[in-house]
Amino acid sequence: MSEPRTLVEKIWDAHRIPSGSDGPDLLYVDVHLVHEATSAQAFDGLRLAGRTVRRPDLTLAVEDHNVPTDSLSITDPISIEQVARLRANCAEHGIELFPHGDARQGIVHVVGPELGAIQPGMTVVCGDSHTSTHGAFGALAFGVGTSDVEHVLATQTLPMPRPRTMAVEFTGTLPPDVTAKDLMLALLAEIGANGAHGYVLEYRGAAIRGLSMESRMTLCNLSIEAGARAGMVAPDEVTFEYLATRPRRPVGKDWDEALAHWSTLCTDPGAVFDRTVTLEVGALSPVVTWGTNPGQAVPLSQAVPDPAQFTDAAERAAARRALEYMALEPGTRMRDIEVDTVFLGSCTNGRIEDLRAAAAVLRGRVLAPSVRMLVVPGSMRVRDQAEQEGLHDVFRAAGAEWRLSGCSMCLGMNADRLSGPRRCASTSNRNYEGRQGDTARTHLVSPAVAAATAVAGRLAAPADLS
Amino acid sequence: MEPLTEHTGRVLPLRRSDVDTDQIIPSRFCRRLTKTGYADGLFARWREADDFVLNDPARAGGSVLVAGPNFATGSSREHAVWALRDWGIAAVLAPSFGDIFRRNALKNGLLAVQLPDAVVSGLLDAADRDPRFLVTVDLLACEVRWDGGRQAFEVDVRARRLLLDGQDDIAVTLADGDRIAAYERGRPHWLPVFGPARAG
The missing domain is CATH 3.30.499.10 (Aconitase, domain 3)
Known part of the structure; x- marks a missing residue:
């Protein structure tokens, strides 16, 4: 054997x-x-x-x-x-x-x-x-x-040299208001923006099995933010069902042959990872970033941390710099941070499930008067699907911009950039200095939190809206 | 590429951790179609501050950047390497690097060398005291040397050989063309293929 x-x-x-x-x-x-x-x-x-x-x-x-x-x-x-x-x-x-x-x-x-x-x-x-x-x-x-x-x-x-392997075990049951984005921001906060440096991650555990393909893509997308080379989820019925209707799937006998192969693609019992990290997910709640790397994140229910509390000198210095750039005071409740821009889109959170989650929050509501919200579908097919479901009407009725597809305000390379020290709640993947505009400040959030924030005018979860 | 065995230069101390490639070169400078012409974009936002290390006249001509852990994390943009090279940086020493950056750097002859934390701290302190502090990065001996000290380092075997011999990366792989072709004959036939005329 x-x-x-x-x-x-x-x-x-x-x-x-x-x-x-x-x-x-x-x-x-x-x-x-x-x-x-x-x-x-x-x-x-x-x-x-x-x-x-x-x-x-x-x-x-x-x-x-x-x-x-x-x-x-x-x-x-x-x-x-x-x-x-x-x-x-x-x-x-x-x-x-x-x-x-x-x-x-x-x-x-x-x-x-x-x-x-x-x-x-x-x-x-x-x-x-x-x-x-x-x-x-x-x-x-x-x-x-x-x-x-x-x-x-x-x-x-x-x-390529053979990569080192790391198992990321998510234990417990994911609470209903916690998304794949929150899960990864929580992991990044736990292990740091370089916590998986050089590894290929395999996300494991019952909490992963319950995630849709869209959510799994959000999860794996953010692997790089932990310094990992790659992240992956073993395929299962959810994967096969997603593929079964796609235009470029194998068909007929080829599908059967492919499926037989795909079904062998899992980590064998007894296989050894170079490292294992475990995160209990049962007590998680929505997570948002306060700093200038994706690992600088806390639950939305908490406050901006005090850099003095970091024991590591480099982390302390980085936190000080981050708070200066973000114009935030230690102890400020995350829920009290006002934003003027909300960006819903990107390869992290621009899929149909993400648009549905945001639209569910925005239905029957309007944006805070001070807020501009851009909705940028991840693809034109996503855009078409959303329009078939009437989601574009929900976004427009709320006062958001319904746009075409592209990387948009995720990276500040194209025309979708913020000018001046604007503060943005963004479903994208990087809150680096200057990422969304030379002096723009970014808080990474899930689509549901993005939508609630657009309504409240400050960082908020859907449950915060009356 | 010209063979590269070692580089000696003055140290530019950058006492920051998690320096991401968006800081090294903001995306708005990454829209050119060439591999050169990126010096203007190097640390463009940070260079706006007069006290930024690259603005220090006493350190002009420095070519060995020494930085904190997780240097050049983030985006895969090779423009970060091109910008450093265009500015005149020949080596970067740090406790750890973004993986993609380190690969990109070595492919362009920029010596990205991982050193222990304590060694990097010592080099930063020495450079703070003396703007003319010199370091040699020796790719042949796989060690970094300075007045009064030395430290061995590890580097990707293939990247080192390519740099020392001035060989072309792709040419070396193409020498394995028969092996690649043999592999291709065994690939499952149902794997996806693309083509310009395809619909759906």
């Missing part, structure tokens, strides 16, 4: 090509996702070296980072140039592209899964750190830089 293996090890072994040189093994890449912001230099590199794309048929391109979400025509000259370059590169190499304006366009990490192109046991790579999202399907998925994008285009492989 063979040694018991973790899920990560099974996928690793199935994609490993021993190298003829003395370096690490090559990892074969099943799907390479490409977007306009990190690929131009990679295609140039190929051209300069006289190389070509080895497997255009395993490559899918999307325009998302630098496109407008208020208009189907791009007017920003740099965006036009970036997008034109991606289109030319895709045309030259025969790569399938979902351009801005296409009914299938959206954020790359929303589009791949909803196509059914991301399947259990696969390896997925993209020039974007939130590629960890795809681990929700039991795939090994991670972000890379532009040099590695070029390497994958040219060879469909990456030389």
